[in-house]
Amino acid sequence: MRAPTAATGETWATVCLRLGYTPAEPAVECWAISYPQAVNCSWVLDPEPLLDTDFVAMYRHGVCGATETGExxxxxxxxxxxxxxQMFSLIPYVVNMTAINPLGAASRFLPFLLESIIKPDAPEDMQVSPIPEETKKLLLEWHPPGSWPFPEYFLLKYCICYARKEGSITKTIGPYEQTSYTLMGVQPGTLHHIQVAAKDFTDSGEFSAWSLPALGTPWVEP
Known part of the structure; x- marks a missing residue:
């Protein structure tokens, strides 16, 4: 915006106006995708403040003088x-997320117990293979998510979702403890669409997202 003088029309000053808002309280989510090593948090602002906004993220754990705090x-x-x-602690962690811009600040506190936010990433390397001489079976194999640090000690269990590729009714089976499974009773000669999801073996937290889909057709007699 320019401000001309009344007498000469010359510009004395130029002012640039930007539309923006005070930040809303951040919407925060935290998940232990690499239990028990770390907690991962993410956040969004709605509506977007349209101004450069900084974030300060802190956490605390404990009560009174024994409180542990950190960034x-x-x-x-x-x-x-x-x-x-700290595994199996009955004292909640609290994440404090603060959004700050030139118009103000807003904070959100998110309390949680560590075991309640366990959520593995999706299993990886899903493969579907025919089994020789078996026209109604498929061999499914996969790996635990790479972000899950100790699968031999902190076990996962898996659910399997499958359907014919054309879009028939989806079926879900499990959970199973192993990372391979023989799927029986499938329709001979038909392409199948298969995914797998993981959850902590003790049933803490939530299931992961479904893995990337894999496709496979049972063995067809030559």
Whole structure:
């Protein structure tokens, strides 16, 4: 915006106006995708403040004089993580996320128990193979998510989702403890669409997202 003088029309000053808002309270989610090593948090602002906004992410654990506090270290534009967590603690962790811009600040506190936010990443390397001489069976094989640090000690269980590729009714089976499974009773000569999801063996937290789909057709007699 320019401000001309009344007498000469010359410009004395130029002012640039930007539309923007005070930040809303961040919507925060935290998950232990690499239990028991770390907690990963992410957040969004709605509506977008349309101004440069900084974020301060802190966490605390404990009560009174024994409270442990620390920084949730930024891992992306709107994500952070912290480690050295205490397993099976009945005292909640609390994440304090604050959004700050020139018009103001807003904070959100998110309390949680560590075991309640366990959520593995999706299983990896899903493969579907025919079994020789078996026209109604498929061999399914996969690996635990790479972000799950100790699968031999902190076991996972898996659910399997499958359907014919054309879009028939989806069936879900499990959970199973192993990372392979023989799927029986499938329709001979038909392409199948198969995915798998993981959850902590003790049933804490939530199931992962479904793996990338894999396709396979049972053995067909030559």
């Amino acid at each position: 949730c270290v930024r891992t992306g534009l709107q994500s952070c993580s912290f480690g050295d967590v």
